Amino acid sequence: MISARPYLSVLRQSICGHRxxxxxxxxxxxxxxxxxxxxSSLISSSARWNRRIAxxxxxHAGLASNAPPTTVNDAxxxxxxxxxxxxxxxxxxxxxxxxxxxRLDKPTGGLYLFYPCVWSTLMAxxxxxxxxxxxxxxxxxxxFASGAFVMRSAGCTINDFWDRGFDKHVWxxxxxxxxxxxxxxxxxxxxxxxxxxxxxxxxxxxxxxxxLCGLPSIILVCTYPLAKRITNYPQFVLGLAFSWGALxxxxxxxxxxxxxxxxLAAAGCLYAANVFWTVLYDIIYAHQDxxxxxxxxxxxxxxxxxxxxxxxxxxxNVLQVGFLGxxxxxxxxxxxxxxxxxxxxxxxxxxMIWRANLKDEKECWQWFKWNSWMVGVVMVGGGLTAEYLLxxxxxxxxxxxxxxxxxxx
Numbered sequence: 062m063i064s065a066r067p068y069l070s071v072l073r074q075s076i077c078g079h080r081x082x083x084x085x086x087x088x089x090x091x092x093x094x095x096x097x098x099x100x101s102s103l104i105s106s107s108a109r110w111n112r113r114i115a116x117x118x119x120x121h122a123g124l125a126s127n128a129p130p131t132t133v134n135d136a137x138x139x140x141x142x143x144x145x146x147x148x149x150x151x152x153x154x155x156x157x158x159x160x161x162x163x164r165l166d167k168p169t170g171g172l173y174l175f176y177p178c179v180w181s182t183l184m185a186x187x188x189x190x191x192x193x194x195x196x197x198x199x200x201x202x203x204x205f206a207s208g209a210f211v212m213r214s215a216g217c218t219i220n221d222f223w224d225r226g227f228d229k230h231v232w233x234x235x236x237x238x239x240x241x242x243x244x245x246x247x248x249x250x251x252x253x254x255x256x257x258x259x260x261x262x263x264x265x266x267x268x269x270x271x272x273l274c275g276l277p278s279i280i281l282v283c284t285y286p287l288a289k290r291i292t293n294y295p296q297f298v299l300g301l302a303f304s305w306g307a308l309x310x311x312x313x314x315x316x317x318x319x320x321x322x323x324x325l326a327a328a329g330c331l332y333a334a335n336v337f338w339t340v341l342y343d344i345i346y347a348h349q350d351x352x353x354x355x356x357x358x359x360x361x362x363x364x365x366x367x368x369x370x371x372x373x374x375x376x377x378n379v380l381q382v383g384f385l386g387x388x389x390x391x392x393x394x395x396x397x398x399x400x401x402x403x404x405x406x407x408x409x410x411x412x413m414i415w416r417a418n419l420k421d422e423k424e425c426w427q428w429f430k431w432n433s434w435m436v437g438v439v440m441v442g443g444g445l446t447a448e449y450l451l452x453x454x455x456x457x458x459x460x461x462x463x464x465x466x467x468x469x470x
Contacts, residue, residue, distance in 0.1 A: 141236045158238035159252065162221060163214035169430050171213040173342065174303050176437040177335045178205035181310025181328060183445035184392050187452045188324060193314050201313050205306060208263040215256035216282045222249045223286035231353035270312035278305040293365040296340040304335030327391035334384035341377040341410060344370050346429045349422045374414045382407040385441070394448055402444030409435045
């Protein structure tokens with residue numbers, strides 16, 4: 062009788078990931094050539110298991126969340142190397158870890174936080190009476206840009222503080238400053254506190270109603286990283302935090318959300334559109350780490366529904382377009398907004414969803430950046446800017462006509 066012990070030993074090593082399927086097959090064939098049925102069964106089981114881990118297509122979130130974090134073998138990884146190119150290479154070595162912590166060299170995330178502020182400011186400018194002058198709109202957008210940079214930086218610090226245990230087991234994040242020990246958790250905690258104070262200082266430059274509307278966003282920024290531990294849909298919590306600027310542009314320009322006008326409805330719909338857009342583009346971003354997230358037990362939509370993420374993104378695109386259209390209706394937008402911003406955003410998202418290869422991590426990152434510029438700037442931002450300039454021009458013509466009527470006897 063052939064002992065089953067060699068099979069069990071090799072199978073255990075294969076499942077743990079210490080040996081490849083090829084090695085496993087070679088050992089099985091060499092150990093039990095005379096037991097074809099038993100060998101075939103073990104080979105089939107091992108191959109199926111390794112295929113599941115390689116594709117990360119089948120595991121459920123419940124299984125992933127209960128799995129212990131995998132230990133990264135430092136011998137198999139390239140050690141951390143200080144940046145030699147880009148903006149980080151010009152900074153003093155002591156500053157580099159903090160610049161990496163706030164993603165100074167990766168501004169795309171900050172832009173995604175900034176866009177809702179710009180959209181709401183441009184939409185509110187057309188609803189103000191009289192229409193807000195360009196200098197006022199520009200100065201308000203500049204304040205929002207400063208606040209978005211600071212709060213995005215604070216969000217990155219808080220995220221890395223909470224995720225320092227997970228980041229060590231994810232290939233893309235293993236060299237983040239806190240995970241690799243370049244910044245201690247205590248230092249990161251106080252650094253995040255200082256960033257939040259600076260963000261509060263920027264917020265205090267706005268009118269009182271805008272300040273009161275902006276304060277709750279700090280809670281969402283601080284709690285989002287925890288959502289990845291308690292829900293399979295943390296992207297919606299991220300959307301609630303990243304989209305908050307869609308509410309602030311209105312009171313920032315003196316358009317109250319609580320005076321019974323259409324401003325609250327327009328702001329609410331614009332906020333909802335941003336929430337669904339955030340979930341959409343974060344799904345693309347999350348596909349970069351799918352394999353590692355499954356192993357480390359990080360929860361998320363991509364981990365929970367890896368095989369249907371494109372249909373989910375398509376549904377989110379429809380919801381974003383619908384709420385963008387509703388926001389335009391309540392704000393009194395014209396045909397340029399609907400043709401350029403609403404239809405344009407839907408077409409751009411649809412193109413990305415159709416073309417993106419979600420199994421290619423580098424391509425996912427490129428689409429993530431592309432969506433930022435195409436939807437955030439060219440489509441929605443471009444249509445809102447055109448509507449504002451057109452309304453401003455029409456108002457100037459009306460004022461000129463009224464003056465002419467007064468002068469003419």
